Structures are given as structure tokens and as C-alpha cells.
Amino acid sequence: MNTTHQQSWTGELLADWLRRGKDFAVLWVVAKVFAFSVALFASLMLKRRMSHDNGIAARGTVRILDNPAIPLHRFFLPERTFPCRIRHATATFLDDAVKGIRSMSIKFSDDHLESPFDLQMNTGERSLFWSAASFLQFARLRKQKWGVEYRDYYRKYPDGLSGAIEALRENPESFSDLRYYCKTPFLYIGEDHTLRYAKYRVVPAKMGTRETGILQSPDPLEIPNQRVAAHNPNGRNYLKYEYRDRLEKGSVNYLIQIQLRTAAADEDPEIFNNMKPWDEEIHPWHDLAEIEITEAYDWVESCKTTFHVGNMPETLGAIPAKSIHDYNSLNYMRAHSAIAHKARLLNYRLFGYPPEIPDNDNRNWSDWEKPHRILNRSYDLPPKN
Template sequence: MHTKPMIRPVKNSAWHYFLRWLGAGYDKLILWLTSKFFALGLALVLSFPKRYRMSHNNGIAGKGKLRIVDNPQFPEHDFFVPGRVFDARIRHAMATFLDDAMKGIRSCSIKFADTQWESPMDLECNTGEINLFWSAASFLKFAQLRKQQWGVEYEEYYRKYPQGIIGAQKALRKDATSYTNLRYYALTPFLFIGKDQIKRYAKYRVVPFDDIPETGLITHPSDWDTANQRITPHEPRGRNYLKDEFVKRVKEEGAHYRLQIQTRVANDDDNPEIFNNQIPWDEAVFPWHDLAIIDITEPLDWKESTLTSFSLNNMPKTLGIIPAKSIYDYNSLNYMRAHAELARKARLFSYKIKGFPPPIPDDDNRNKSDWDGKY
């Protein structure tokens, strides 16, 4: 009969402090090296030679205004001044395929400025209240096990990591009627140090201005078919139908969104799981509050959309990313995103050298993630 194991006690001698300090330093070094090498790898393999973003190549942008709400219900913050208006851009995109009719994650990136790059704040949001990965380590494994062929990908990842398949089923969208009726989440929390100087954490999401039903949800997901992201047989819609719908809508009536925020006070003994993007914060305890209203009034062309880039480094210090301790830390995901600058620069540099990638044609190269349409 097995006896209950004893839990190894934490030792607090100077030597053990030193060892822990050394271990923590080692973990941070690995995180830094991983992030840098990942960015370098992206730059050398995708961004420069292929002119690719890391994932969301298939996108369209628009511009307009972002106005902080007049009567905020969240803690006061120097940046989110009530009634403050920003020029803004948003970019909707799909990962990773160049075919709007495929099943995939859709995104909404927000820039608090009408520029290609510089901005006081950027946010990157995706569909799904949870996602397919939760840390730098899990993201790297996710990337390693993509193994895409014929529009089917991540099969092995889903088999090994059940949370991945749950995340996929929550985040993937198919047959959405418009980018503007989806819900987008920033998932991993950020810092929020308000006027009261109390340290808090914040999560953001983008929802339609009007509470209209979300489309494209996978209502009866199958574990056996989640990896299949191919278009429906006899799909009548083209490769650009969502982008075309967005352009048409913005031209005719504009696209209107609410940017919302959840905040919670930071405590020393917080459970690390509060940073886990797989575990949404309880809305009853941490309700979503309107942060800003976004009105997009003008679509941007393909070239401008391609040039518009977002970064988590574009944030006020009091709203930045939460420091991460290791590649297994849930906050390492934002840390790694913030360290991907090199890849963005390599992509923009490749545009200068090789020219802009052409818009996605409405042809029969379905279920593809490569520009040239070749498998």
C-alpha cells in the first residue's frame, strides 16, 4: 500500500536563497534567449524571405476615431481620460490561411493612432475567450506541431494537449458573416496602475457596439475534426469575402465597436492561474466595463493595411505587459510578443527590397496559407 508522500519543505537558508536566485536568473535568461532567437528565426525564415507576418497575413485595416467613455466604471487612469479622443486604426485578420472561408482564428488589432507604427497604445485581440496556447513554451510547441497540410493542422498538438483543442473550439470561427459582429479578446492580462497607484491587472476585449449575435461560432465541435480547417465543400464564397464585406460596410455605414476592460487588484499571494489565458476571470466578480467606443469610417487599401503593424511595446508604462519569470510563466506570451520587433523590421525591410506582396486574388487556390498558392 502506498503511503501519502511528504511535500518537500521549502528551505530558507542563505545558500538556498542563493540557489533560488540563481535558478530564477537562469529561467529569465532562457526566456530572453528564447524570445530573441524566436524573433530572429521568424525574421530569417518568414519575414524577410517570404514577406510574412508571424501568422495574421490575411487582413484588412480601417481608420477612424477611438473615444474614451465619458463615465468610466473602471479605476481612473491617466491615459484613459474620460472623453479623450484618439485617431485610431484597426486591422482585422485571419490566422494563418489566405482564405476567409476557411475555419480560423480572426483578430482585431487596435492602434490608438492613425499611423502605420508609432502609437501611444496598441492592443492585439483574437476571437475566443480562451486560446490555443498559454505560455511561451506552449506557443513554441504549438508552432512546432503545426504540421499543416491541405488545410489540416495541429492534429498532433491537439492529441497531446487537450486544452489546445478546447481553446481551438472556442476560438476558431467559420462562416462568420462579418468581422464586425465577432468578439475579440486580448486574453493574457496587462498591468494597470491607475491614478491611485494601486497595482492592478487588466484584460481587454472588443465587442460590437450593438449587442448583436456573434456569427461563425463552432456550435457542435468535433474533437476529430477540429484540426480540419478547410473550406466547406461547394463553398460559394471567395477567398476575400470577409475583407470585402468589411470594406463595403465601412464605406456604407462604418464599423462600430466597444473596447471593454476588466480589472482586478494585484495581491502578493495571487494564484498564478489568474494570468492563465485559459481561465477567464469570473465576470460576476470582475465585470467588463466599457473603456472606449471605436468608430471606423474609412477602409485602408491593401498596401496600407499591410504596412500597418502593431506592437505590445506601444503602451504606456502603467499599462504595459506583466513581467515574466520563465518560458512557462503565463505572462511569457506577451513578453515574447513584445520581443518580436526584429521580425517586424525584417518584414518591412523586405517590402523595400522585394516590393509589397500582392493582394490575395479571388482565384481557386483554396485552403492555402502561401502567397504563391503552391503546396
């Protein structure tokens, strides 16, 4: 009897191990194939990032705050200061005036690639996808045409739609007044060696700054339509111009905040779900660091500036993922995307940088286009008789 039980137990363990092995193998293959495909077909051939091509980089400093509410971590030592580089962008379209997701990425170094700590964030507390599998669906169902995209995706996945409603911004006044969330949690193993999970967000340093661009009474059927309205006076680069102008007048300050929760042995996987924000009553946001941005970079440097989720200390890194349905698989895929970054930088080096986005009437557009060149050729008219 005991032997039978033992055999059964062993069999189940073996089956579970095999399942897990298969799940992880699928995840690994998917991540690699996806990264390689992006590297080959988007980055190397088309100079494209995954989505956020339309952006502006800037530099400044980041200072870690002395906040006793945050367990001590050797990387986030109080008063530690880093040079930093940020990049704001509008997702997908090469047009700042579309109804779109805006992003902020931070490097704790003033280098276009290397850094001890990178954060990539988007507007909205919820995301549009929640796992590698759902991200692949998201990518497959984009079907963009003339500024309308993800219609099929939103029809199938109402959570994706509600995430979009929360994340899209329409005619924000500035990149600087938006709130950016790093929705998928990361590890946080402090000096006390307690396993915790952390989420980050960036808010304007000035308290009470009104966030602009939030959709008012959004019509779910209209969410796929991200087109620039006919009466919209904003140009294709208005947010980048505004940010550059703002920096010329003075610094722009942000606050990095962190939300922490202690890991449990029987953790509910839903806590890793980026569609489900943690309860702020139980897991409040704590001020982690101050950012002061002082100078905007030009287009070329903005293009070069690249962020990678792998740029993190091990104790602050991505949470290991088990399958493509694991909520942490998103960061796993991001971690495998280094090849795509390198491919894009290689393209720049070999074939030059993409052209700056022209201020023309080619709205709702998401492909590179070169502005008309001034030919500056002269010719003589034949003399009149």
C-alpha cells in the same frame, strides 16, 4: 544551531536566485532567438507575419468613455479621443472561408507602426496556448497540409483543443459582429497607484448583435480540419470585401471593454493563465472606449499596418515574466518581436509588397501567390493561301 539555519536559509535563497536567473536567461534567449528566426526566415525572406497575413486595415477614431467604475488612468482620461487604425485578419490561411481564428488589432494612432497604445486580439475567450513554452510547441506541431493543421498539438494538449473549439469561427458573416479578446492580462496602474491587472475585449457597439461563425456541436476530431468545404460559396476574400462594402455604406462601431482585478501579495499564478477567463461576476467587463471606423485601407496599407505589444504606456504594459512557463511569457515574447516587424517592412521596401490574394480556386492555401498577369502581347497569324 542558528548559524546552521542561517546558512541553510542563505543557501536556499541563493539557489532560488540562481534558478530564477537561469529561468529568466532561458526566457530571454528563447524570445530573442525566436524573434530573430521569424525576422530572418519569415519576415525578411518571405514577407510573412507570424500568422495573420490575410487582413484588412481601416481607420477611424477612438473615444475614451467616462466610466466611474474604471479607476482613473492618465492615459484613459474620459472623453479623450485618438485617431485610430484597426486591422482585421484571418489567421494562418490566405483564405477567408477557412474555419479559422479571426483577429482585430487596434492602434491608438493612424500610423502604420507608431502608436501610444496597441491591442492585439483574437476571437474566443480562451487561447490555444498559454505560455512561451506551449507556444513553441504550438508552432512546432503545426504540420499544416492542405488546410489541416495542429492535429498532433490537439491530441497532446486538450486545453489547446478546447481553446481552438472556442476560438475558431466558421463562415462568419462579418468581421464586425465578432467578439475579440486580449486574453493575456496587462498591467493597470491607475492614478491611485494601486497595482491592478487588466484584460481587454472588443464587442460590437450595437447591443444584441449576434456573433456569427461560432462552431455548432463541434467534433473534436474535426477541429484540425480547417479546410473550406466543397459546397462553401464564400470566396477567398469574402470577409474583406464585406468589411469594405460595409464601410462604404457607413461607419462600423465597436466598444472596447476592460476587466480589472486588484493584485494581491500572494497572487495565484493561474490568474495570468489566458486559458482561464476571470469570473465575470467578480470581475465584470466595463465599457472603456468607443471605436468608430469610417474608411478601409487598401491592400498595401493593410500589409504595412503593424501592431506591437510594446506600444503601451509603462503603467499599462506587459506583466513581467519569469520563465518560459510563466503565463506572462507570451507577452514577453511578443514584446521582443519588434525586429520581425521591422524586417518585414524592410522587405516590403526593398522588394515590394506581397501580392493581393486572388479570388481563385486555390483554397486552403497559406503562401503568397501572384495572380496571372495579362501579357497583352499581339502577334500576327501567317496569311492563308
